[in-house]
Every structure is written in structure tokens, then in C-alpha cells.
Amino acid sequence: xxxxPNSIVIKGLRxxxxxxxxxxxxxxxALTALEARLTQAPAFFKGGRVALLVGLRTLTExxxxxxxxxxxxxxxxxxxxxxxxxxxxxxxxxxxxDIPPPVPPPPTPLPRQWEVTVEDQPSAPTLPLEExxxxxxxxxxxxxxxxxxxxxxxxxxxxxxxxxxxxxxxGDIVVWGKLRGVAHAGALGNEDAVVCALDxxxxxxxxxxxxxxxxxxxxxxPQPETARVRNGQIVAAPWGV
Amino acid sequence: xxxxxxxxxxGKGGVGKTTTTANIGVALALQGKRVVCLDADIGLRxxxxxxxxxNRIVYDVVDVIEGRCKLRQAMIxxxxxxxxxxxxxxxxxxxxxxxxxDLARVCEDLKADHDFVLIDSAAGIEEGxxxxxxxxxxxxIVTNPxxxxxxxxxxxxxxxxxxxxxxxxxxxxxxxxxxxxxGDMLDTGDVLEILAVELLGVVPEDETILxxxxxxxxxxxEERSRAGQSFRNIARRLLGEDVPFESFRDAPGLLKRLGxxxxxxxxx
Numbered sequence: 001x002x003x004x005p006n007s008i009v010i011k012g013l014r015x016x017x018x019x020x021x022x023x024x025x026x027x028x029x030a031l032t033a034l035e036a037r038l039t040q041a042p043a044f045f046k047g048g049r050v051a052l053l054v055g056l057r058t059l060t061e062x063x064x065x066x067x068x069x070x071x072x073x074x075x076x077x078x079x080x081x082x083x084x085x086x087x088x089x090x091x092x093x094x095x096x097x098d099i100p101p102p103v104p105p106p107p108t109p110l111p112r113q114w115e116v117t118v119e120d121q122p123s124a125p126t127l128p129l130e131e132x133x134x135x136x137x138x139x140x141x142x143x144x145x146x147x148x149x150x151x152x153x154x155x156x157x158x159x160x161x162x163x164x165x166x167x168x169x170x171g172d173i174v175v176w177g178k179l180r181g182v183a184h185a186g187a188l189g190n191e192d193a194v195v196c197a198l199d200x201x202x203x204x205x206x207x208x209x210x211x212x213x214x215x216x217x218x219x220x221x222p223q224p225e226t227a228r229v230r231n232g233q234i235v236a237a238p239w240g241v
Numbered sequence: 242x243x244x245x246x247x248x249x250x251x252g253k254g255g256v257g258k259t260t261t262t263a264n265i266g267v268a269l270a271l272q273g274k275r276v277v278c279l280d281a282d283i284g285l286r287x288x289x290x291x292x293x294x295x296n297r298i299v300y301d302v303v304d305v306i307e308g309r310c311k312l313r314q315a316m317i318x319x320x321x322x323x324x325x326x327x328x329x330x331x332x333x334x335x336x337x338x339x340x341x342x343d344l345a346r347v348c349e350d351l352k353a354d355h356d357f358v359l360i361d362s363a364a365g366i367e368e369g370x371x372x373x374x375x376x377x378x379x380x381x382i383v384t385n386p387x388x389x390x391x392x393x394x395x396x397x398x399x400x401x402x403x404x405x406x407x408x409x410x411x412x413x414x415x416x417x418x419x420x421x422x423x424g425d426m427l428d429t430g431d432v433l434e435i436l437a438v439e440l441l442g443v444v445p446e447d448e449t450i451l452x453x454x455x456x457x458x459x460x461x462x463e464e465r466s467r468a469g470q471s472f473r474n475i476a477r478r479l480l481g482e483d484v485p486f487e488s489f490r491d492a493p494g495l496l497k498r499l500g501x502x503x504x505x506x507x508x509x
Contacts, residue, residue: 144396145393145396145399146395147399160437163395164395
């Protein structure tokens with residue numbers, strides 16, 4: 001029996017992505033389905049980190065190592081295995097794949113889902129794992145060189161995306177500011193996704209499996225633009241056209 | 242009195258962290274503040290040379306941390322300013338000799354008797370940078386008006402924000418006003434547009450820096466040095482004074498001034 005890769009549920013967490021594997025079938029089948037999903041949208045997962053949600057499934061140490069190795073082959077870090085099964089959770093903790101105890105978050109006037117997500121930071125994780133609404137993620141800050149935002153839904157940045165930063169979304173990307181880093185919309189395979197920005201000057205722009213880069217010499221007046229795929233090519237046009 | 246601990250860092254190497262640390266230290270001491278300059282670039286000791294105190298080193302910060310001497314024994318009083326001290330780095334060891342907690346403990350001990358502790362960070366974003374960041378109450382980023390230095394500064398500012406040590410303040414070092422005027426160099430506005438942090442000061446490229454660094458006599462001590470003046474202004478801003486940013490445009494070179502004196506403008 002083979003499992004449908006689309007039965008795998010992907011969500012955005014503050015610290016990375018969560019991947020819920022089907023409870024049906026053997027672990028080997030579940031991993032085969034996971035691999036199929038990784039292969040479908042390699043750019044979405046590459047360089048990210050993933051928490052596997054395995055429900056009541058009982059796993060051994062070698063099961064977990066197999067998952068870690070599989071993800072590593074796709075340049076994805078396995079940072080947690082979350083199980084409702086106590087022995088499995090214990091093994092996860094021995095492998096350092098449990099979620100560390102909660103650190104009280106600093107008081108903030110903003111809703112929690114607006115906090116920073118910086119995947120390469122050892123920033124204090126908080127429990128319970130908080131999901132961003134799947135419809136989208138709103139981030140209100142400058143995204144700086146070396147930082148990366150990843151979400152299966154759409155991403156809105158209120159602020160600039162600097163050169164060297166990357167934004168990877170399953171849906172659309174909206175930047176209310178200057179987009180100068182790398183943006184990848186529709187990274188789960190949706191070529192209808194769009195990227196728009198007040199100043200659309202990305203280092204590189206990707207939509208679905210299409211890639212384009214900014215002209216090398218681009219001295220123009222910044223204006224709001226939307227980029228989308230037309231006839232197999234990414235084209236940018238002034239806002240509203 | 243408890244000292245403010247400021248870490249001076251940059252990401253990219255060679256932008257002038259050590260020179261900046263030495264000069265701000267001198268300028269704050271000239272304002273009567275009690276200052277310690279701490280060299281956290283373990284294994285690549287430099288701050289002592291720039292301050293001209295190399296020949297006085299007996300113990301260093303690693304000796305303090307490993308208990309071979311008391312903190313006071315390792316501190317070197319400046320030869321010109323009695324309220325300025327240097328705590329030198331070790332030249333024989335490497336970054337692994339000092340852990341973030343070690344440096345935090347040393348700074349804690351320094352706080353009681355001083356107004357400022359300035360930490361000269363190692364370049365990069367690895368261990369040395371993390372260690373220098375640990376004790377910081379505030380961070381000063383040094384960059385040059387150059388695309389790669391600004392890119393690295395941006396990366397470092399992000400790391401500082403994530404470590405909840407921000408917001409960092411910015412010094413743009415080695416600005417060449419004539420190149421900016423010709424449009425061949427990023428100006429301060431371009432740099433701020435990317436980095437979006439508070440500007441603490443702009444220091445022009447100045448030959449006196451090179452000379453004073455080699456002599457171990459920081460430019461901030463020299464009344465006539467333009468860069469020295471900029472560092473003195475930065476110190477006053479750190480003390481809360483509202484000092485307008487210098488305009489370097491109307492500072493013509495010596496030849497031009499001489500020319501004008503003799504009525505030969507070059508154009509006429």
C-alpha cells in the first residue's frame with residue numbers, strides 16, 4: 001500500500017515548519033510519502049527545519065534516525081519529533097528531538113504571531129507550539145541579510161526585505177516596503193502565486209518552479225509592482241495592471 | 242555608579258572596530274569618564290597596539306578568567322589619561338579560552354568602579370562575536386560605506402536583535418566625502434536606508450588615523466584631526482548630548498585653500 005503524499009499536513013510554526021504524517025500504514029510508507037512531498041517542492045523545504053508530528057505511532061530510535069537522515073538528504077533539519085506515545089517521546093528526548101521547556105516570552109504589546117521568526121537563530125522556543133494561521137503570516141519588521149521566513153500560506157512583510165534575506169511562501173508574498181532579497185512565492189508548486197512590493201527589486205524572484213533575476217543595471221524610479229507567471233515567464237507590471 | 246557595557250562589532254573585518262574602540266575610549270576619558278577598553282579578540286590582540294600600551298602588558302583577560310591574577314593586576318592604566326584602562330586580550334590562546342559567561346563575569350566586576358566598559362569584538366558571527374555580545378548593555382556597529390561591509394552589518398544587526406541586545410547604533414567609518422560628492426561611494430543616507438538603525442556618527446577617511454594608529458596615539462587626542470573630532474562628537478552623543486552631524490563637504494584640501502589664498506582657483 002502506498003500513502004498519498006498530499007495526506008501530509010504542513011503548517012508554519014514560530015520556529016520552523018510542522019509536518020504531520022499520516023497515522024495509517026507503516027513508518028516506512030509514511031517516510032516514502034514524506035520523501036515524495038519533499039521531492040514535489042524541494043525549494044520550499046531546502047534549508048528549513050521541521051518538527052514531525054507522529055501522533056500515537058510508536059517509533060524506535062532507528063525509525064527516528066531514518067527520518068532524520070531522509071530529511072538531511074533534502075537539506076532539511078529535523079529539530080523535533082512530537083508524539084503522543086510516552087516511550088516514543090522518551091526516545092525523542094534522548095536524541096535531543098524533544099522541545100525544550102518553555103521560556104516565558106518577554107512582554108510584548110503585539111500579538112504573538114507577529115513576533116520574529118528567524119530560522120537560524122537559537123532563540124528561545126516557546127510552548128505550546130504556536131501555529132500561524134494558515135491563511136498567512138504577517139511580519140512587521142526589517143528582514144535582514146541571513147534571515148529567512150518560510151510559511152506554507154502567504155507572507156506579508158510590513159518593512160523591507162534586505163539583500164541576503166529570503167522569503168519562501170506556499171502562497172503569495174506581499175512586501176509593504178522594499179523587496180531586495182530573494183522571494184519565492186508558490187513554493188509548494190502554485191504558479192498562480194504573485195509577488196508584490198512597493199519597490200520590487202529582488203536579487204532573485206521565484207514563482208513555483210520559475211526563476212528570474214533583476215536586470216543587472218536597474219536604475220529606475222521605485223514604484224509598486226506585481227510579479228506573476230505569464231506564458232511560462234515571470235513578468236512584473238505596475239500595481240493594478 | 243554602574244558602568245554601561247558597550248560592544249563594538251561589525252561582522253566584516255578591517256572596517257575599523259579596534260580604532261573605533263580606542264578612540265571612543267579616549268574621547269570618553271577626555272570627558273572625564275572612567276573607561277575600560279576590553280580587547281575580546283582573543284588570539285589577535287590589537288587594541289593594546291592602537292592605544293600604545295603593548296609594552297606594559299604583564300597579564301591579560303585569559304589570566305584573569307583562569308585565576309592566575311587579580312583583575313586589577315591585568316588592567317593597564319593609560320599613559321596619557323589616568324581614568325582610561327585597557328584590559329588586553331591574550332595573544333597565545335584562541336577564542337575558545339573565553340566563554341560568554343566568563344566575559345560577563347569580568348564585566349560585572351568592572352562595572353562598579355567605571356562609567357563605561359567598551360568591548361572590542363572579534364570580526365565574524367561565530368564564537369568570538371557571541372562572547373563579546375554576552376555582557377553588552379548596548380551594541381555599536383561599525384561599517385564602511387561599501388556594499389559588502391553594509392551587507393555584513395545587516396546580518397549582524399539581525400543576530401543582535403535575535404539575541405535581544407538591540408537596537409544597535411551605527412558608526413559609518415572611512416567615508417570619503419569627495420567620492421560621495423562624485424556619486425562613486427555610498428553616502429550615509431544610502432547606508433541608513435538599508436540598515437534602518439540609529440546613526441551614532443560618521444567618521445571621514447583621514448590619514449591622521451593611519452599615522453596615529455601606527456604610533457599608538459589615538460587620533461581623538463589630536464585637536465586638529467578631523468576623524469578625531471568625529472570620535473569626540475560620538476563620545477558626546479553617547480553621553481546624551483545633541484551634537485549635529487558633521488558636514489565634510491565644505492572642508493577643502495590644503496592645495497585648494499592655498500590656491501584660493503593666491504587667487505588661483507584653478508577654474509579662472
